[in-house]
Amino acid sequence: MTDEIVVIEGDGIGREVVPAAVDVLESVGPDFEFVAAEAGDATKDATGEALPDETYDLVADADATLFGAAGETAADVILPLREAVDSFVNVRPAKAFPGVDALRPETDVVFLRENTEGVYAGHEDRLSGDLSTLTRVVTSSASRELAEYACDFVEDGRGPAGDPDEGFTIAHKANVMRETDGRFRDAVAAVADERGVDADEELMDAFATKLPLDPGQYGVIVCPNLAGDVLSDLAAGLVGGLGLLPSANVGHDNGLFEPVHGTAPDIAGEGVANPTAAVLSAAMLLEHLGHVEEGRLVRDAVEGVLSDGPRTGDLGGSATTDEVTAAIVDRL
Amino acid sequence: MTDEIVVIEGDGIGREVVPAAVDVLESVGPDFEFVAAEAGDATKDATGEALPDETYDLVADADATLFGAAGETAADVILPLREAVDSFVNVRPAKAFPGVDALRPETDVVFLRENTEGVYAGHEDRLSGDLSTLTRVVTSSASRELAEYACDFVEDGRGPAGDPDEGFTIAHKANVMRETDGRFRDAVAAVADERGVDADEELMDAFATKLPLDPGQYGVIVCPNLAGDVLSDLAAGLVGGLGLLPSANVGHDNGLFEPVHGTAPDIAGEGVANPTAAVLSAAMLLEHLGHVEEGRLVRDAVEGVLSDGPRTGDLGGSATTDEVTAAIVDRL
Ligand SMILES: CC(C)[C@H](C(=O)O)[C@@H](O)C(=O)O
Ligand SMILES: CC(C)[C@H](C(=O)O)[C@@H](O)C(=O)O
Numbered sequence: 001m002t003d004e005i006v007v008i009e010g011d012g013i014g015r016e017v018v019p020a021a022v023d024v025l026e027s028v029g030p031d032f033e034f035v036a037a038e039a040g041d042a043t044k045d046a047t048g049e050a051l052p053d054e055t056y057d058l059v060a061d062a063d064a065t066l067f068g069a070a071g072e073t074a075a076d077v078i079l080p081l082r083e084a085v086d087s088f089v090n091v092r093p094a095k096a097f098p099g100v101d102a103l104r105p106e107t108d109v110v111f112l113r114e115n116t117e118g119v120y121a122g123h124e125d126r127l128s129g130d131l132s133t134l135t136r137v138v139t140s141s142a143s144r145e146l147a148e149y150a151c152d153f154v155e156d157g158r159g160p161a162g163d164p165d166e167g168f169t170i171a172h173k174a175n176v177m178r179e180t181d182g183r184f185r186d187a188v189a190a191v192a193d194e195r196g197v198d199a200d201e202e203l204m205d206a207f208a209t210k211l212p213l214d215p216g217q218y219g220v221i222v223c224p225n226l227a228g229d230v231l232s233d234l235a236a237g238l239v240g241g242l243g244l245l246p247s248a249n250v251g252h253d254n255g256l257f258e259p260v261h262g263t264a265p266d267i268a269g270e271g272v273a274n275p276t277a278a279v280l281s282a283a284m285l286l287e288h289l290g291h292v293e294e295g296r297l298v299r300d301a302v303e304g305v306l307s308d309g310p311r312t313g314d315l316g317g318s319a320t321t322d323e324v325t326a327a328i329v330d331r332l
Numbered sequence: 333m334t335d336e337i338v339v340i341e342g343d344g345i346g347r348e349v350v351p352a353a354v355d356v357l358e359s360v361g362p363d364f365e366f367v368a369a370e371a372g373d374a375t376k377d378a379t380g381e382a383l384p385d386e387t388y389d390l391v392a393d394a395d396a397t398l399f400g401a402a403g404e405t406a407a408d409v410i411l412p413l414r415e416a417v418d419s420f421v422n423v424r425p426a427k428a429f430p431g432v433d434a435l436r437p438e439t440d441v442v443f444l445r446e447n448t449e450g451v452y453a454g455h456e457d458r459l460s461g462d463l464s465t466l467t468r469v470v471t472s473s474a475s476r477e478l479a480e481y482a483c484d485f486v487e488d489g490r491g492p493a494g495d496p497d498e499g500f501t502i503a504h505k506a507n508v509m510r511e512t513d514g515r516f517r518d519a520v521a522a523v524a525d526e527r528g529v530d531a532d533e534e535l536m537d538a539f540a541t542k543l544p545l546d547p548g549q550y551g552v553i554v555c556p557n558l559a560g561d562v563l564s565d566l567a568a569g570l571v572g573g574l575g576l577l578p579s580a581n582v583g584h585d586n587g588l589f590e591p592v593h594g595t596a597p598d599i600a601g602e603g604v605a606n607p608t609a610a611v612l613s614a615a616m617l618l619e620h621l622g623h624v625e626e627g628r629l630v631r632d633a634v635e636g637v638l639s640d641g642p643r644t645g646d647l648g649g650s651a652t653t654d655e656v657t658a659a660i661v662d663r664l
Contacts, residue, residue, distance in 0.1 A: 136467075
């Protein structure tokens with residue numbers, strides 16, 4: 001059966017890098033049915049809604065979605081879409097590629113971010129003119145599900161070390177959020193223990209100091225939702241920025257794949273955006289749908305181009321999006 | 333009237349660096365009355381309480397407290413002590429010193445961290461066997477008070493640029509925590525506007541990417557409690573670690589001054605801990621009590637020793653705590 005892939009370009013450079021990623025998907029082989037859908041600032045201007053119901057339903061019913069970026073409306077689009085694909089983990093690799101200027105070239109980490117709760121569960125109340133609250137939610141069940149995924153991930157050799165014996169690090173703030181992050185930490189550690197996977201832990205603030213000082217000591221990092229957001233973006237700063245980083249919102253029978261970068265309004269429309277993050281997101285989509293070999297091919301092609309192919313302006317080159325995409329396709 | 337300073341060494345290297353800081357305070361002049369008090373892991377072992385009531389009361393009634401570090405019990409000690417001094421802002425400078433190996437030597441920032449609410453307000457509930465919540469609290473009044481402090485700070489030329497016209501950056505996550513961080517951001521921005529102080533804003537995740545990429549673009553950063561915890565620790569990683577960083581928990585008529593580092597159990601008891609962070613915390617204490625000139629003298633002495641004096645092991649030297657302290661005192 002042909003997999004159905006919803007394609008949402010969104011705003012800004014999303015409209016340039018997503019078509020590039022689709023080109024790569026079409027070149028690499030599996031027979032996909034692509035369905036275009038709209039979301040983002042421009043959609044809101046045109047229809048009054050950043051995320052039309054029609055898009056939500058298409059995404060919920062698809063096999064996977066490739067998403068670009070949204071501007072001001074990012075949270076209105078991304079958070080419901082993560083829910084639409086029933087995503088329980090956000091997979092965020094941050095790796096410094098050979099030949100790319102990075103503050104910490106030895107960085108090679110993967111964040112497994114809880115993708116449904118924490119402060120993102122979003123129960124906020126205005127209790128008085130002066131005071132508002134947000135109810136942060138942590139369940140053992142969501143924490144355990146994330147932990148099972150993390151154990152599979154490590155056991156399948158999908159961590160940076162590629163070693164089924166590499167464990168993971170739990171990053172949390174359980175010394176302050178004792179009940180909630182305590183629950184998270186204990187649930188994740190219990191699963192690791194049951195599965196015989198090594199898990200150490202780190203307070204998220206200490207982790208933020210230690211990652212820039214010595215990224216080589218970390219591999220797979222498992223964290224609550226907001227911690228994963230901030231710490232993975234920190235890792236992005238160590239590998240040279242958001243321009244190269246893909247992400248996967250993994251659900252049970254569905255997934256949403258998106259570059260970590262935004263709409264880059266300063267260069268949008270000029271055809272010079274770096275398609276790498278979107279193409280690597282497409283590689284994660286391939287792997288998610290079982291096309292592991294094709295995913296690897298795309299990854300290798302991207303790395304080849306990064307090390308000695310044409311480069312876009314963010315990497316000090318002057319190539320266009322199309323030229324870089326063509327170079328990637330050439331290597332497939 | 334002689335100011336009363338409570339001195340809590342705490343655990344680990346706290347017992348070495350706090351006496352060093354007291355030596356410096358005694359050498360630099362103002363007539364202080366020092367009162368020793370106990371808190372931390374060892375106190376808990378001895379008395380059953382990490383923070384005895386007697387210590388809490390001494391701190392609450394003093395003019396200022398100099399604190400070292402606590403081990404496992406850090407949160408049980410530090411969080412109530414911040415309350416004891418009625419602290420509404422945690423001032424955390426992160427500066428790369430000349431001659432000290434730093435990932436980003438151009439880093440020179442000061443975090444002004446809200447010190448009473450956010451997730452630290454600490455309302456947690458175990459709602460079921462599976463689910464726990466934490467109620468994050470944000471008030472306009474606490475946000476405004478922080479903002480007034482930030483405006484004074486900038487107007488007094490106490491920011492890194494030393495320029496009364498330098499504004500500040502508000503770091504928050506109001507795209508997700510719309511009501512709570514939205515309230516924080518709006519309240520801080522409104523005060524800045526009333527006071528004619530420039531304030532721009534940054535999402536805390538984007539800030540975590542951009543700080544390592546280009547720290548030079550930031551000066552004073554105003555943030556909610558947990559954001560300030562994590563982002564200031566990130567800055568510590570860019571200037572070479574926690575070993576050099578002081579902090580001030582500023583209250584209305586009181587203050588608690590502490591190095592950002594912990595107990596360093598690996599080197600505790602050997603007399604080789606770097607006293608810099610504790611001594612710089614003492615400089616912040618001096619300034620807080622109006623001894624601005626003495627504070628500056630201590631700072632200059634520390635910088636002089638860092639650039640061409642004896643160094644402890646963390647900075648690649650082999651000097652003892654006492655040798656470094658003597659070198660600082662010599663320069664006063
Ligand atoms: C746009 C925003 C809601 C989102 C998040 O905070 O999760 C983004 O920062 C991300 O990490 O994908
Ligand atoms: C010990 C801990 C409670 C504390 C905090 O989170 O505030 C520490 O990390 C700090 O930043 O001073």
